[in-house]
Amino acid sequence: MPVYSMTGYASAQHSTASSGSDTDAKASATSRLGLEIRSVNSRFLDLSFKLPEELRQHEPALREQLVRQLKRGKVEVRAAIESGGQSVVSDPSSRLLQRLNALQDSVRVWLPEAGPLSVADVLRLSSNESAGSKGWEEHILPLAQTAVDALISAREREGSRLAVMLMDRISQLRALAAKSVPLIPQLVAQQRQRFLDRWQEAMALTNGATLPEAARDRALAEATAFAIRIDVAEEITRIDSHLDELERLITKGGEIGKRLDFLIQELHREANTMGSKSAALELTHISVDMKVLIEQMREQVQNIE
Numbered sequence: 496m497p498v499y500s501m502t503g504y505a506s507a508q509h510s511t512a513s514s515g516s517d518t519d520a521k522a523s524a525t526s527r528l529g530l531e532i533r534s535v536n537s538r539f540l541d542l543s544f545k546l547p548e549e550l551r552q553h554e555p556a557l558r559e560q561l562v563r564q565l566k567r568g569k570v571e572v573r574a575a576i577e578s579g580g581q582s583v584v585s586d587p588s589s590r591l592l593q594r595l596n597a598l599q600d601s602v603r604v605w606l607p608e609a610g611p612l613s614v615a616d617v618l619r620l621s622s623n624e625s626a627g628s629k630g631w632e633e634h635i636l637p638l639a640q641t642a643v644d645a646l647i648s649a650r651e652r653e654g655s656r657l658a659v660m661l662m663d664r665i666s667q668l669r670a671l672a673a674k675s676v677p678l679i680p681q682l683v684a685q686q687r688q689r690f691l692d693r694w695q696e697a698m699a700l701t702n703g704a705t706l707p708e709a710a711r712d713r714a715l716a717e718a719t720a721f722a723i724r725i726d727v728a729e730e731i732t733r734i735d736s737h738l739d740e741l742e743r744l745i746t747k748g749g750e751i752g753k754r755l756d757f758l759i760q761e762l763h764r765e766a767n768t769m770g771s772k773s774a775a776l777e778l779t780h781i782s783v784d785m786k787v788l789i790e791q792m793r794e795q796v797q798n799i800e
Contacts, residue, residue: 496748499800500653501536501568505645509634527577530638532646536798537569545573553635560636564643566750567800574635587617595620650800657795658745661755664788665738668762671788672731672738675769675781679728727778730769734785737762752799759793 510527542561544554557572595617603609737758744751744758766789770782 497651498654498658498745498748498751499647499650500657500798501534501650501752501800502653502798503534503646503649504532505642505649506531507638507642507645509638511634528634528638529575529577530635530642531573532642533571533573534565534568534646534650537567540565540567541569543569543571545571547574547576549576550574550635553632556636557639560639561643564647565800567752572639587620591620592617654799657799658748660795661745661792662742664792665742667788668734668738668785671781671785672734675727675731675778678775678778679731727769727772730765730772734762734765734769737765750800752796755796755799756793759789759796763789763793 506529508527508529510525540562542558544557546554561570561572595612599612603611741755741758741762744754763786766782766785770779770786
């Protein structure tokens, strides 16, 4: 399966044309339903809708449609109905005029100071009724599916780019881990010998007294304990293991964002421990370089579904 980003954008439109007279082409008008879907990263699936009044009834069906196909992300759905064409004035029906007149009389019974409806008000209300009766219900869900398919494709393309970047950082981290492996036994031996040398220097200050066997054994034990404390071989092993799992998940694809995020946290913990135990400047530099790469991965993993 591919890797999906939670970031994406898609839009779709559907137009309907109607003609008022076969002999008058200027009377034709076009209405357009436009739908946009924007998506950014989020811990869970967070849907929001901004729909015109004519489409509010379709929000539950749209929500169900998106929940079936998207798993994570902050998703915003916008829809708009636009009327175009050279004739934007609709002819109000007699039934509508009667209804508006009755409503006006009812309102003015309670609000005598209310002004009468103007011609512009009547035409505007007539236009709203016409737009609301277009029967968009047969178009809204197929149009939304077109936009969702385009959004998923956009998220897949972005996810592919993120996967390539993550694989590159994994390769660099493997190289740094391999570079640090030969340093470990060398550093342990150096620290052990340095500890013994300092112990012997301290014993030499006792006016030439012979170093007791028990004291030598104690020095070796202390040197060994210190060498264990600075040995980062275990951290390197765990880093390699986490990198193997990261690579496996990215190759597998699907809903891997949360697991990737957990592994990134574990990687950072091991790199940080490796730096705190470091007894050589070169190993410290490797730890810092690792943490820089891991932080770059963390920022991008936040966008993966």
